[in-house]
Structure formats: C-alpha cells, structure tokens
Amino acid sequence: MPIVEVQNLCKEYLGSKALENVNFKVEDGEVFAVIGPNGAGKTTLLRILDFLDKPTSGKIYSNGVAIDYSEKALLALRRRIAIVFQQTVLFNTSVFKNVAYGLKIRGENKRNIRKKVMEVLQLVRLQDFERKNALDLSGGEAQRVALAQALIIEPELLLLDEPTANLDPKNVSIIEEVLSWINKQQKTTLIMTTHNMTQAQNLANKVALLFNGKIKKIGPAKEIFLAQSRYLADFARIENIFIGISKVTRDGISLIEIGNEVQIDAAFQKSGKVTVYVRPEDIILSKTPIASSARNVFKGRIVEMIDIGPVMKLKVNAGKEFVVQVTRRSFNEMQLNIDSEVFLVFKASAVQAV
Amino acid sequence: MKNIVKITVVLILLVATAFSGTLTFGYIVQPSERSSLAVLVENDKNLLNPYGVIPVNTEKHPQANFDLAVAFVKFLISEEGQNLITDVKKDGESLFFPFAHNFTLAEALGFPNQKQEVEWYNSQTAFNIFSQWEPLLLATTTSTYESGLLDFLIPVFERKFNVRVYTISVGTGQAIEIAKRGDADVVLVHSRELEEAFVREGYGVHRVGLMYNDFVIIGPGNDPAGIKKVVNATEAFREIAEAGAEGKALFISRADKSGTHLLELKMWSQLGIQPSTGHYAWYLEAGASMATVLRMSSEKQAYTLVDRGTWLSKRKELSTPVLEGFFNAIKLIVSFNPEVVSITFLSLGVSGVAVLLGAVLSIPLGALLGWRSFRGKKPIVNLVGILSRNIVNTFMGLPPILVGLVVYLIFSASGPLGPLELLYSPTVMIVAQLIMVIPIIAGITMSAVGSVDKAIREKALSLGATEWQTMFIVLREARIGILTAMVAAFGAAISEVGGIMIVGGNIRWHTRVLTTAILYETELGNFGLAIALGIVLLSLAFVVNLILTYLQLKGVKR
Numbered sequence: 001m002p003i004v005e006v007q008n009l010c011k012e013y014l015g016s017k018a019l020e021n022v023n024f025k026v027e028d029g030e031v032f033a034v035i036g037p038n039g040a041g042k043t044t045l046l047r048i049l050d051f052l053d054k055p056t057s058g059k060i061y062s063n064g065v066a067i068d069y070s071e072k073a074l075l076a077l078r079r080r081i082a083i084v085f086q087q088t089v090l091f092n093t094s095v096f097k098n099v100a101y102g103l104k105i106r107g108e109n110k111r112n113i114r115k116k117v118m119e120v121l122q123l124v125r126l127q128d129f130e131r132k133n134a135l136d137l138s139g140g141e142a143q144r145v146a147l148a149q150a151l152i153i154e155p156e157l158l159l160l161d162e163p164t165a166n167l168d169p170k171n172v173s174i175i176e177e178v179l180s181w182i183n184k185q186q187k188t189t190l191i192m193t194t195h196n197m198t199q200a201q202n203l204a205n206k207v208a209l210l211f212n213g214k215i216k217k218i219g220p221a222k223e224i225f226l227a228q229s230r231y232l233a234d235f236a237r238i239e240n241i242f243i244g245i246s247k248v249t250r251d252g253i254s255l256i257e258i259g260n261e262v263q264i265d266a267a268f269q270k271s272g273k274v275t276v277y278v279r280p281e282d283i284i285l286s287k288t289p290i291a292s293s294a295r296n297v298f299k300g301r302i303v304e305m306i307d308i309g310p311v312m313k314l315k316v317n318a319g320k321e322f323v324v325q326v327t328r329r330s331f332n333e334m335q336l337n338i339d340s341e342v343f344l345v346f347k348a349s350a351v352q353a354v
Numbered sequence: 355m356k357n358i359v360k361i362t363v364v365l366i367l368l369v370a371t372a373f374s375g376t377l378t379f380g381y382i383v384q385p386s387e388r389s390s391l392a393v394l395v396e397n398d399k400n401l402l403n404p405y406g407v408i409p410v411n412t413e414k415h416p417q418a419n420f421d422l423a424v425a426f427v428k429f430l431i432s433e434e435g436q437n438l439i440t441d442v443k444k445d446g447e448s449l450f451f452p453f454a455h456n457f458t459l460a461e462a463l464g465f466p467n468q469k470q471e472v473e474w475y476n477s478q479t480a481f482n483i484f485s486q487w488e489p490l491l492l493a494t495t496t497s498t499y500e501s502g503l504l505d506f507l508i509p510v511f512e513r514k515f516n517v518r519v520y521t522i523s524v525g526t527g528q529a530i531e532i533a534k535r536g537d538a539d540v541v542l543v544h545s546r547e548l549e550e551a552f553v554r555e556g557y558g559v560h561r562v563g564l565m566y567n568d569f570v571i572i573g574p575g576n577d578p579a580g581i582k583k584v585v586n587a588t589e590a591f592r593e594i595a596e597a598g599a600e601g602k603a604l605f606i607s608r609a610d611k612s613g614t615h616l617l618e619l620k621m622w623s624q625l626g627i628q629p630s631t632g633h634y635a636w637y638l639e640a641g642a643s644m645a646t647v648l649r650m651s652s653e654k655q656a657y658t659l660v661d662r663g664t665w666l667s668k669r670k671e672l673s674t675p676v677l678e679g680f681f682n683a684i685k686l687i688v689s690f691n692p693e694v695v696s697i698t699f700l701s702l703g704v705s706g707v708a709v710l711l712g713a714v715l716s717i718p719l720g721a722l723l724g725w726r727s728f729r730g731k732k733p734i735v736n737l738v739g740i741l742s743r744n745i746v747n748t749f750m751g752l753p754p755i756l757v758g759l760v761v762y763l764i765f766s767a768s769g770p771l772g773p774l775e776l777l778y779s780p781t782v783m784i785v786a787q788l789i790m791v792i793p794i795i796a797g798i799t800m801s802a803v804g805s806v807d808k809a810i811r812e813k814a815l816s817l818g819a820t821e822w823q824t825m826f827i828v829l830r831e832a833r834i835g836i837l838t839a840m841v842a843a844f845g846a847a848i849s850e851v852g853g854i855m856i857v858g859g860n861i862r863w864h865t866r867v868l869t870t871a872i873l874y875e876t877e878l879g880n881f882g883l884a885i886a887l888g889i890v891l892l893s894l895a896f897v898v899n900l901i902l903t904y905l906q907l908k909g910v911k912r
Contacts, residue, residue: 049814071821079818089809092831101827102817153818 001064003028003157003189009058011044011213018044020213022058022160026206028156031183031190033204033221035197037241037277041213042193043086046159049191069345079106082150083159088142092261095121095137095145096130102153120148125174125180140171147175151182158182160192164199166306166313172199201225214277239323240278241354244249246270253295253348262319265295266351268340275354280313282350283324286343295348298322304338318344389574391652391672393665398587400621401569403613403661404453404463405498405544408533408558415536415557417769417775422490422517423540429511430454430476430542430564438510439565442503442663449501449663450565450613464546465563474560489518491778493529493538495613496643497567500878501663520778522859527611533557537777538766544613557756566692570665572648573657579603581657591621595629598636604656605629606647609639618659645878648672670881682882683889691886693863698890701867704780704854705847708787709795713840715794720746720799720839721829746800749793754786758853761786765857778859783867786857790850798842802835805827834905841902848894868894 002025011019019041021075026032034042047053049060051067051074060067064076082102091098099117108116121127124144129137134145150158160179164172180203182188193210194200200207201221208218217224244258246266254266256276266276284290289297300318312331316322322344326334337343395401407430429435438454443449453459498504499521509520522532524698526543533541534557540790541558543549552558571581571590579597581590597603607629608615621631629637638656640647644664652657652672686694723743763769763779765785776782814824816902829836851869858865860874868891875884 052812052816075818075820078816083816085809085813087809089807089813091810091813091827101814105814105817105819105823131602149813149817 001028001258002026002061003030003063005061005064006049007059007061007350009048009060009284010056011048011053012056013044017213021057022210022213022215023025024208024215024218026189026191029183029187029189030206031179031204033191033200033209034191034208034210035195035200036193036210037195038239039241040210041162042210044213045210046083046161046191046193050081050159051077052330079153080155080157081157081159082153082155083145084143084150084161084163086162086165088139088146089139090134090142090145090149092135093133094130095132095134098134098145099130099148100154102149106153116152117148119151123151124148124178131307140167140174143167143171144174144178147178151178154186155188157189160190162193162195164194164196168307172196176202179273189335239280240283241275242277242320243273243275246272246274256351258320260319262298264351265348266353267347267349267354268351270353276351277354278322278346278350278352280323280325283322284345285314285316285324285326285334286345287340289343290345292345293347294345296344296346296351299345300342300346302336302338302342305336305338316342316344372717387860388428389511389576389655390647391572391669392575393570394573394577394582394657395571395584395587395590396568396662400587401464401571402566403544403569403617404460404465404546404566405444405450405542405564406465406549406561407540407541407542407545408549408552408561410533410536410538411559413556414558417773418536418769419490419502419539420489422515424475424478424560425515426490426492426511426519426540427476427560427562428516430507431472431475431562434510435507436565438507439503441507442501444501444663444666447662447666450503450567452565453805454562454564460563463563463566465561468563469560471562475562489520489536490540491768492519492521492531492540492542493520494523494542495526495544496523496645497544497612497614497661497664498542499523500643500645501661501667502569503663509756518864520859520861520864522778522861525608525610525612526616536772545616547616553856567661567663569614569656569659569661570837572651572660573603574655579657588621588624591627592625595625595627595634595636598634601636603639603656604636606638606640606651606654606656606658608644608647609641610643612644614644614659614661643877644668645671649879668879671881677887679881683885685883687889694883694886694890696863696872697866697868697887700780700865700892701848701869701891702894704783704867705787707792708784708847709840709844710793711784712788712791712843713836715788716796717829717836717839719792719798720796720836721803721825721832723796724800724803724832725825725828729816743800745799746793750797752790752793753791753852754850754854755852755856757789758856761789761853762856777857778861778865780858780865783858783865786853787847787850790853791847794843794846795836795839799832799836802832802839805835806831822887838902840904841898845895845898845902848898849891 004026006022006024009019009022010017022045034045036042045054048055054069067077091101099120100113104112117130118127121130124147126141126144126148129141134142147163164175176199179190181312183190184200204221207221207224209216242258244256246254246256248254248269248271252269254268254270256264256266256274258264264276276291298318300316302314303317303321304315306313310328312326312328314324314326316324324344385581391665407427409420410418412418412420431454436454439450439452440448454472454881457469504521510522512519522538524532526545526548529541529543529819530548530552532538549561553561571587579593579602581593584590584593594603594605598605607618628640640650644660645668646670647658648660648664649672651657723739723746762777762784765771765774767777767780810831811824811828819827849869851873854867855870855873858867858870860870861868868887872884872887872891875887
C-alpha cells in the first residue's frame, strides 16, 4: 500500500493555478524527487503534503486512508511527517532546545530527549553545537539543525523542499549522506524537491518533472535519467525563465516582450505567447558596455549574491531579474558588490524556447 | 556598543546644559531688580476669615466614618486642640486664632449656634477605640496644609486615638463637593455660605466654628495703585480696579472656588464690579493654589488677596534663587530624605503592580489578537479581529486624565463601586494605571506576535505541535517585543500625572507619588523637593530606557 497517494490534485491561488491534476503514488521506503524550475509548484505541493495548505480539489490518501481535514486528524498525521523548508527557520534559542522541540511537545522524558538530541546532532555532525544560539549559525549549519529537528521525531515520511539550495559543497554532501543513511538504515520515505540533477540521480528511485503546476513526466529514476538526459539537464537548471509575447521580424529572428519594457532577441521563429529561458552560464557579465555580435545587451544592478564555492551566482535586476554565474576569481577582479552597475550580454541563439 | 557611547554622550551634554542653564538662570534673575511684594492693607474686619468644621451626615452617606469625625471635631475644639492651634507660628506670629469657646465672637463671625454645637460635642461620650483600617478622610483647604497647621495637629490626634488621617487639601468649594459625593468624612473649610448650604441640604451636621485667620492685600512694594493710604479693604479694591483700568495695575485671583476666592468675589460684588467676565485685562484668573498665585503676583508685579498664614510661610521662598533649590534637592536625595524615599517606593509599587497585573491580563489578549492575524479563515472572525485590533490601537493613545476621571466617577462614594471605599487608596491608583497600561501592553504584544515569522508557526505545526503549543512557541519568539511592551508601559505609568492625581488625591505618605508630588510641591514653591523628585523620576526613566535599549540591542541579533 502506498504511504502517500495523490489523485487529481489542484491548487489555485487567487485564480491562478499553482497545481493542476497532479497524480502520483509513493511507496513505503522510496525516495521520490520532484524536479522543476522556480515557480513550478514544488513548494506548494510539499505544503499540501504536510497539510499546511488545503488543496482546492483532489484527494490525498495516507496509507490508503483518505484525508479528512479535521484538526485532530491533521495533528495525528503531522506527528508522523516532518518537513525541512528551503528557507531555514529556527527558534531563537539554543541548538539543543531547537532540536529537542519535537520530542518535548510529545511529552518525552528529559533523559530520553537528551540522549536522542545528542545522537541526532552527531548524525548531522554538529555534536559540539548544542549550547550555541541557533540564530548565530552559518547557513549550512542552520540547515543541518533544521534537518536534525525533523529527524528527531523519527518520521515515517520526510518532506524536503530544496534542502541544499544555495549551500556550499561541504554542507551539501553532509546533508546528502544523512538523507541516504536514514533512507537505507531507518527505511524513512523521502519526498524531495530539487533542481540539483546530481542530487536527484544519487538519491531518488522515483522522479517527477513538474512544470507550470503540471507533472510532465514521472517514472523510475533510471528510466527518466537515461531517456531524458539532455532535456532534463536543461529543465532542472532553468533559472532565467520568462514568459512573453513573441513577434517574428523580417530578418528571421523573434522579438520577445517579457514585461517591464524588457525585450529579448531570440534566434528561433515563433510568434504568440512563449516561455523562454537563458542559461546563466550563457550570459556574459561586464562592468562597461562591450562591442560584440551579441544581440541582447542589458544594463542592471546586482541585487543578490550567492556564494557556491568556486562559482558565484549573482542576481541582476535589469528591468527583469537575471541570474548569472561568474567565477570567484573574476568576481574579485571586477570588484563587484551589491548595487554595482553591470552589463549583461548574451546571443540571440542562447535564448531557448520551452 | 556604539549606542551606549551615543547615549552617554547625549546624557553628559544634557546634564551639562541643564547645569549651566541653572547657574545662569540662578544668577541672572536677581529678585532685588523688581519691587518685592509687601503687605499693603491689613487688620480689616472684612478680612477676618473664620474656619468651620462639619462631619458628613450618615443619613446621606451611611459609609461615612461619623464616630471618628466626631472624635476629630471634639479634639479640635477641646482645650488641647485650641491651644495647639495657637502654637502654629511663623516668624513668631500666630497664624490662627481659636474662638470655639468665645461664643460672642463666634456669632459675629457667622456661627450663631456655636454654644449648642459645642455642648452637643461635649455631651458625646469619649471614643477611644477605632479600627486602624478605617482612616479618617479629611477634606480641607490648601491654606490649612500650606500653613503647617495640619502637620501640627494631625500627628497628635493620630497618636491619641491610634488611627490614620488622610488629608485631601483642595479649595473650599472642591472640598465641599468631595464631601457631598461622600468621598470624605469631615470637612474643615472657610466659607459661611457654602458651609451653611452644606448643612441645609443635609450633607453635613453640627457645623461648629473653630478658628479664624485674617487676610491681607499684598502687592508690589512701590504700590502703583496707591492702596496703602486707603482706610479699608473695599476701598483698596476700588483703587486697584481703577488703576487696572488705566493699565497701571494687575490683580490675580485664585479663581478656584476657594474660601479666599469667595471672599474676594464678595468684596468685588459689594463694589458692583463683576471682574470675572473676561472684559478686564487687569484681572487674571489663575485657577491655582495660594502659593502659586503668590509666585505669579511676584513675577507679574500684581496685587492679590492672601491669608496671613500662607503669606508668612511663603514670602521668603518668593525670592529663593533656583540654584538654592537645586542644592536643596541634592541634599534631600543624598540624605535619603524619608519623604522622597516613601514617594519613590510608592511610585515604583503602584506602577510596578499595575504593569505586572496588566501583563497577566493583556499579554494573552495581545497574543490572541496578534494570533488572529495569522489565521483569519472566516470573514466574520476577520472583521471582529480587525475591529478589536483597531480598538486596542486607539486605546494605546488614551489620555490618562480621562482614565482618571472615569475611574474616579466609578469609585466615588456615589458611583457604582463606591461601597468598596477604595477612592484615594493605592489600590484605585493601581486600577487606573492598569487601565492605562492594558492597551499599551496588549497593543505592542499584538504587533510583536503578529510580526513573528509565519514560518515559525508552520515549523511548530509541522513538528506536531498542537494549536496551544504553537501559540506558546510564537509567544516565546515574541518575548523581546513583549518585554519591550512591559518596559514601555512602566515608563508611561510612572511618568503619568493627571489620572493618578484625580483618583489618588495626592495624600501625603499615602497616595502621593513622584509626579503628583512634583506638581504639588512646585505649586507650593518647594522647589528643592520638586527638583529632587524630578531627578529621581528622570533617573528611573533613564534606567527604564536603558533596559529597553538593551533589550532592543539584544533583539537586533535576529
């Protein structure tokens, strides 16, 4: 019997569809990865599975039993499920109390709590951190505490919303090891969302591709990865994704209005409503406008910087937000900072339609 | 750390400014540059001022402590009491002249039944045992307190009968109003008309004459209206009005329904002058105590009518430089003056208890209202939530004096909670401050709870917390905001003056707190004590704000 089964799940927010006719089954002990770009509806799906949100329509079965949304039933269900959010949330108190919380509210005795907190902190390799205030930790350490918080209640189902997004490689590998260990040793079922392909490939045995609230493909991980490798690689890493109205010009290229008076030139010929993306590595970043054959040049300001080891991800607001990648070395040489003015350059052929 | 440095610098600058200001002010304002006030008209039979004493009638107000009131009057008209009255002296001169047993004089002064009343009191059997928990509430005029008479009489009476006397000193008219509502047991005032009406309407019984003092007309020593040469007080008033019309003189009226005010009005009406119409630029209506009016007269070089007792005890202070007041203040503080200490502790106690009780009541209220903003499922629940949040926010700006007025009316003897007999007690002061701090604590708690990240609540829920457990963790996350709420409420409560004045009555040793004492002592011209209390209040506010800053610095960590 599947631990979770979802039938015709729909969720609407203010009239727009966040999820549309989603169907899947997750068996006990499986690792189910939902892959999709930002805004595909992954977080919405996980919130519904943790019963933090109610679906607009559709059914959810837990161990074969349909969910009725009474407070009492929800409490009982939530006590068997844990979730790790993408945005790390911790209580403003010590690491120990943070991790102990789930057991404390279940009325566990102090000696057991202490023993289990220590075990679980050891598991996420934070054994000396119990006295620290949780808000003083680095991003990676905080996310590991959040994981420990979820693990201590020994959930039968663990939901993970992009658990390693924006973390450095060391923290990513610790978290992945822990996830793999609890799935193999404790037979915990995992449902995770990610856009990290390697992660999905390493951990998952079932994969769904979610796009615009709809499941595009679903199946055993091996099949999906074998058949779809190129498509999948692009799909999962889609970051600069824009929806706009395209017009084909006489020279055979397309002009796409993507809002905020931003216009992109694309090498394909398509008119009407299109969804396009530009890979971050295809965008060149410079401090001054450079003469080139590239058709797309935008001026903008850096609004966010994410450190992922040797590479820096930058969010640039140029009317619309673009994500670009630069190596740490060029980043330092160019003396970039938040609010620095920069130019974005990419070729019309770098613009891909979905 | 930076903030602490900033605070220190600002504080040093502030103290330096205040100190240099005091120095300059103290030296520049030389009292001798002006014509100092002097007695210009005295020893006029129109200016004799008899005091009557009347217990409150138990038929109107059954809760009045009639037995103790009778004992008090009996004490005042006894030989011992009458001798004590003569002993109240200033600069070797008696301030009051007892006449309880001089029936002829009493009749001339407006007490035709003096003989019968004295006999009635003498026929009352001796009262010796009184409950210590039922103090005597005496409503009297400011003149009896300001002259030092009460400080002289009351301790003797209290020791004799082992009881407490609480004194409310206001104008005669107000004292009688208070007694009419049943908020006093006995009145000691000076206005024949009001006293007789008080008895006639059945509020008081056994009006008996006690003593008299006399009034004098004072004014600037150079006497611009030239009243020194006239023969009686009425003529003097006419001269003042005439000089006033020419713009050469000013007259300051108490304008507070006090006996002094009523006497003054009587004299104007004998002259056919109605000064209280706003048409006369020379006639200033102060609405203040005698000491304040004396100071105003000195500052504005004006004429006024004053009882000799207050004049004798206050005339020196009129020329006291401010600097001296400052040094007196320091002396009072470093010597742990018992009155300053008692006032400080009462302030801390009343405001502290009000804030603690307020916290118990309004943290759950604020939490509930803040919590609702998380949820809001049904529109009707939402509407009620929005309305109650608006109400709380509105009441955060509630004027304390309005709270004081409402609480006063409720707890007044003729009000709905009158039978509790709590008016003029620290308890009712706590009640008034409680009403003031509840919206403050609830309001800040509400926004603190409302601004806790929604994710915290979801985190707790997802870890299996019940709704109560979730609410508790949200409250814990909002703890800095809640502490801030309590500190802010305490700061507001301890520095509030209007409300606590009305309901507490500013009774010495009993309900006098820092703010009411500062107000009162300033009115009396006791600048030393006023400044000392001001320094204490400022220090308390400083400590409170230091705590607040510390909490906020700690909160920045988030």
